[in-house]
Amino acid sequence: MPKGNRVSLLPGTLEMLVLQSLLFGSRHGHGIATTIQRTSDELLLVDHGSLYPALQRLERAGLIASTWGISDNNRRARFYKLTRAGRKKLVAETGKWEQLVRAVKGVLQARPEEEQA
């Protein structure tokens, strides 16, 4: 496990990652955290202390909805799912993020010759 290489999330990205993790079905908090960790090849570490406040914010904004359900190991757990608004928001945010990444990447990969041209 590449524990030592873990990186912290950029501020403001946690919400987007949560929405993304819910794209393919509802999950409970622990599931969301593990999904993010797994899909990032264990690079992104979700601080559980900030996960739940984030979930609260998203729910209040109407982007996700939650219900009590039963986990795989017969435990009562709160399951979150994407709302229609959340889905739209995710598309929008993903677009913005990709723009940003492209822009940042462009900046970081810029060569001096081109700059001059």
Place this chain on the structure above:
Amino acid sequence: MKWFGRADRDYREELDAHLEMEIRENLDRGMSPHEARQAALRTFGNALAVRQQLAEARPLHFWQTLSQDVRYGARVLKRSPGLTATIVFTLALAIGANAAIFSLVEAVLLRMLPVREPQSLVIVRALSRQGARDSFSHTDYEWLRDHNRAFSAMSASTVWKMSLDAGDHKERVTAELVSGNYFTLLGVEPAAGRMITVDDDHQGRLIAVLSHAFWQRSFAGRDDALGRNLRLDGSSLTIVGVAPSGFEGEFAGNPPDFWIPLGAQPALSGGGRSTLHTRNVSWLDVMARLRPGVTAAQAQAGMQPLLESLRADLRVDSQNDYLGAITIEPGGGGLSSLRDYYAQPLRLLMALVAVVLLIACANVANLLVAQSAARRREFAVRLAIGAGRARVVRQLLTESFLLMAMACVAGLALADGIVRMLLAVSVVQGLEVHLNLSVLAFTVAISSAAAVTFGLAPALQCNRIDPWPTLKDGITGAGTGARFSPSRLLVVTQTALSLVLVIASGLLLRTLLNLKAIDPGFDEQVLEANLDTSLISGNGVALGTALLERLSTVPGVERASFSQFGFGQGASRICCISLDGYVPYPNEDKNVRIQTVSAEYFRSLNIPLIAGRPFADADSNGAPRVAIINETMARYYFRGADPLGKRFAWSHAAPKDIEIIGVVKDAKYDNLRQDSPRLVYLPALQQGFFSLGPNFVQIRAKTHGERQVATLFQDVRAAIRAVNPGIRIVSLEPLSAAVNRTLAPERLVSWLSLGFGIVAILLTSVGLYGILAYNVVRKTKEFGIRMALGAGRPTIVRMVMTEAVLLVGLGLMLGLAAAVSFGNLAAKLLFGVQPRDTMTFASATLILVLVAIAAGYIPTRRATRVEPATALRNG
């Protein structure tokens, strides 16, 4: 930190769930429980610290944790619906059967009279010198009442069937003649008016206290019933009071319509013989209340000396006394013939059904133990999270109680059904049997006992869990399987108990079959009518002759005859017969029974005449007195000598003027178990024929098919009505029905025990199957290795079956031992079969062996089909 929108508790639970999942994962990664917990806590940082502060500040309340346990338990049960259904069904069956049998026991054996302190009431019973139940004479009752030291009060009573003249119609009613202290002894207060007093008894006042039911029925509960008159058997009685509702006298299942003072007896007999103040007629049942501090045993000890001083005081020759002994029985439940018949069968059934409950509990415990083995990991996680062991045990008990509650509800519904069914096949007639509070309490008690018992088994198992190795062990969580694990012991116990049940039902069924196979000595196809002629007046001889003549003209009827008593309906008994050339030895039982019959009786019942002649029309009033005796009587008194022509008298004082003119073959009389008594048949024409008492008419007919039988019944009824519409037909049925009725207790016991036996076998096979299947799963890897190493199927079969054989064999041995002691317990109920009947024991054992083989077949087959490669990869 502030959370919006949601309750704090909700949030805590969400975090808890998360924490638990995290710990579980950490454990899976191979951390120790402590590490797992610390690592999980670390990922939360501050949020958890807050949560913990909250948690510590407000520890969970008992009810909160209880509701948590219940919700969690419900989810566990919902997750394995098959197991839950099996357990609930098994327990419901056992609880239902127990509750149903207990309802019968409660109604027949335990129900107390609604009187003051029923526990201190006793029945004082007179026994004849042969040990048969008898009644007391009035003189003896009064003497005992005045001279005993054990009782604070003694009352006497007797039941009379009377005819009530209601103006436009006559009605059969039941009256109870009671001594003046009867109601004060019982502590029963009037609902209206007053009760009978000692003065009423002494004065012989013609008064009556109505039963509440009769008051409602005949007077619609109106107060103006008091002071009105009842016309009873020609006397006029004044109504002075009404008994409270619920009080139905002390004869359980035979409630009187009213009570009359004992002193009114001479007047009610129409100026006939007074049976008061004489020792010659025994007619009273006696109840008493024990003095405070005196036990029934102490009272009993004083009875024999009391009887001796009575004889001395009244100058009775003990050799010729009707009284042989006086016994004391608990009287709180009243007097009940039903209790006499059913006490033993019901106690036996109670024992059998308790065994069924044990087997069911063993089965459920077994299932739960197996399940808890599968759940060890879950428990380990809970322990690692920090749950106390007590909490985990409590969780398990909660689950048991949830199961129990469901089984209890289902069981009660089932019990209701079983009771209805038992009543529908009329095993216990004339008795109110219902599921009441005490039955409910009983059911809840056995359920709780069962819940604790089987809930504890997995709990104890769980208590031994060491979280660390269990978690490392992997999913199967298989222990090393101690030689005598609880589930093995349970299977042994189950097998033993089932064997006892199967043997019991075998013995009882054979008893029933033996009884059914008995030749009663008469033709059971003959119809018998019980006729009540007490409401009509007139000449019994004329009525009887006319009726038999009319009946023999009914199409299909071959013969019609009369007898005073029907099968199993009692008989008059007479003591001290004296015969030509017979010298009784001291203390001899000189009782014979007397049956009055018409000339055609033997031919219509097909009772063969062995010697002499049958009765003829010439044997009428005025002609020489004649009698026919049965074989038993001939053998007893004449020992091979020819009884024909011999004479006898009913007492040694009277001239011997009754001549024996014939001997008939023995026929069963009271029931099928008892040998025929010494029986004297007298000709109806010399005995007044139809009497106020019971009258039975036998009709021998030739019929073909149902239609004809139905028509015959109609025709017979019409013929009887045509002779005199006042004749009440109490019953009309083939004799086989009367014979069958005497077998009701045996039938109840044998069919129910058969049912219990089948249930026991089913449960045991499920239990055995469960443990074998579980073992096969547990040993899959081992089988795989062995097969990979070249072990053939026989080896594997042997491995699986050795266990089955050991368990079942041990169970069968224990069961045989237990069955021997059971047989001794039930010996009195058996007939024609020894309590240790080899055939029954052997076949029951064989049945269980076959069941064991069947139960072992599937798991064994599964074991031999193990694919070595798969087993090794998955194991």
